[in-house]
Amino acid sequence: MLYDIIIVGAGPAGLTAAIYAKRANKEVLVVERGLYGGQVATIGEVENYPGFLNIQGGELADTFYSQAKKLGVKFVHDSMVDLKNSNLIKQVVCKKSTYEAKAVILALGSMSRELNVEGEKRFIGSGVSYCATCDGAFFKDKDVAVVGSGDSAVATALYLKNICKSVCIISKYPELKLKAYQPNVLQRLKDVKIYYSSNVQSIVGETKVETVILDSQKESIKVDGVFVTIGRKPDTEFLKGSVELDKFGYIQTDALCHTSMPGVFACGDVSTIKLKQIVTATSTGAIAATEALNYIAEQAE
Numbered sequence: 543m544l545y546d547i548i549i550v551g552a553g554p555a556g557l558t559a560a561i562y563a564k565r566a567n568k569e570v571l572v573v574e575r576g577l578y579g580g581q582v583a584t585i586g587e588v589e590n591y592p593g594f595l596n597i598q599g600g601e602l603a604d605t606f607y608s609q610a611k612k613l614g615v616k617f618v619h620d621s622m623v624d625l626k627n628s629n630l631i632k633q634v635v636c637k638k639s640t641y642e643a644k645a646v647i648l649a650l651g652s653m654s655r656e657l658n659v660e661g662e663k664r665f666i667g668s669g670v671s672y673c674a675t676c677d678g679a680f681f682k683d684k685d686v687a688v689v690g691s692g693d694s695a696v697a698t699a700l701y702l703k704n705i706c707k708s709v710c711i712i713s714k715y716p717e718l719k720l721k722a723y724q725p726n727v728l729q730r731l732k733d734v735k736i737y738y739s740s741n742v743q744s745i746v747g748e749t750k751v752e753t754v755i756l757d758s759q760k761e762s763i764k765v766d767g768v769f770v771t772i773g774r775k776p777d778t779e780f781l782k783g784s785v786e787l788d789k790f791g792y793i794q795t796d797a798l799c800h801t802s803m804p805g806v807f808a809c810g811d812v813s814t815i816k817l818k819q820i821v822t823a824t825s826t827g828a829i830a831a832t833e834a835l836n837y838i839a840e841q842a843e
């Protein structure tokens with residue numbers, strides 16, 4: 543089957559693109575390898591998405607997904623591994639199958655950065671986590687550490703505070719690096735111990751996490767869980783040679799979400815837009831879909 547538009551990634555960017563493309567009466571397929579809703583499905587409170595004073599990420603993700611589904615967008619669970627272009631037909635090569643379309647929108651988002659310290663990989667699933675909303679409940683009444691200094695680390699600590707016995711933050715900087723939170727955040731974090739200017743040296747334990755060792759103060763902290771929130775990175779290695787990437791691996795786009803390959807567009811966190819938020823993901827998703835529609839119309843002339 544030849545689709546009009548294939549969208550890879552069902553986060554806010556991809557789902558918005560799908561809604562716009564489907565409302566223009568096109569055959570639309572969304573390919574997603576993980577959770578419908580993307581990162582939003584895994585986050586706690588969202589307070590800066592217009593239209594909602596305060597909404598849980600899971601609820602917002604469900605709303606995006608239901609809207610696309612109700613319009614008749616098709617979804618497939620698969621993982622893209624290559625992009626090919628032959629005679630104006632784009633091939634989205636995935637693990638299970640290859641899907642073809644006249645235009646492709648890449649809305650791949652980003653993935654968690656790793657600490658790359660001893661013990662981290664070994665304890666994934668037995669104490670080390672990258673997603674508090676996914677795994678927080680496993681640490682009910684337990685002691686946990688959140689590694690990171692930014693808004694996501696604070697959001698994670700605030701979320702875990704309601705579940706765990708104790709929460710501490712380990713920040714490599716002498717202060718937290720907050721962009722989105724209000725000044726009263728320190729008040730909300732008053733029972734969270736913050737280790738400033740500290741790097742995790744290793745995570746140790748027998749069969750599960752027991753202790754985090756810090757370098758700076760030669761200190762060790764007894765914890766049952768470590769939540770790593772030190773930023774995100776794009777997972778675009780497989781696109782090298784197909785579309786232009788910047789030095790960090792983000793897909794190079796212009797203001798209209800065009801990539802270096804005609805008929806291929808990128809939006810949301812995976813693109814080179816600077817502000818990586820839900821509102822910019824949805825807005826660039828809408829732009830990418832509109833440009834993809836224009837591209838298809840031009841090819842048909």
Ligand SMILES: Cc1cc2nc3c(=O)[nH]c(=O)nc-3n(C[C@H](O)[C@H](O)[C@H](O)COP(=O)(O)OP(=O)(O)OC[C@H]3O[C@@H](n4cnc5c(N)ncnc54)[C@H](O)[C@@H]3O)c2cc1C
Nearest residue numbers: 551553554555575576580581622651810811818819820823
């Ligand atoms: C802890 C945390 C808290 C946050 N809080 C806020 C907030 O309060 N407000 C706000 O505006 N933003 C917040 N953000 C940021 C926001 O979630 C992102 O900016 C937004 O989700 C980006 O949307 P996206 O659609 O570009 O990417 P994503 O949401 O990352 O979705 C991309 C999707 O693509 C899929 N995918 C990737 N590669 C492939 C592949 N090869 N094949 C198939 N599928 C693939 C992924 O599985 C994923 O579902 C937060 C992020 C985090 C981590």
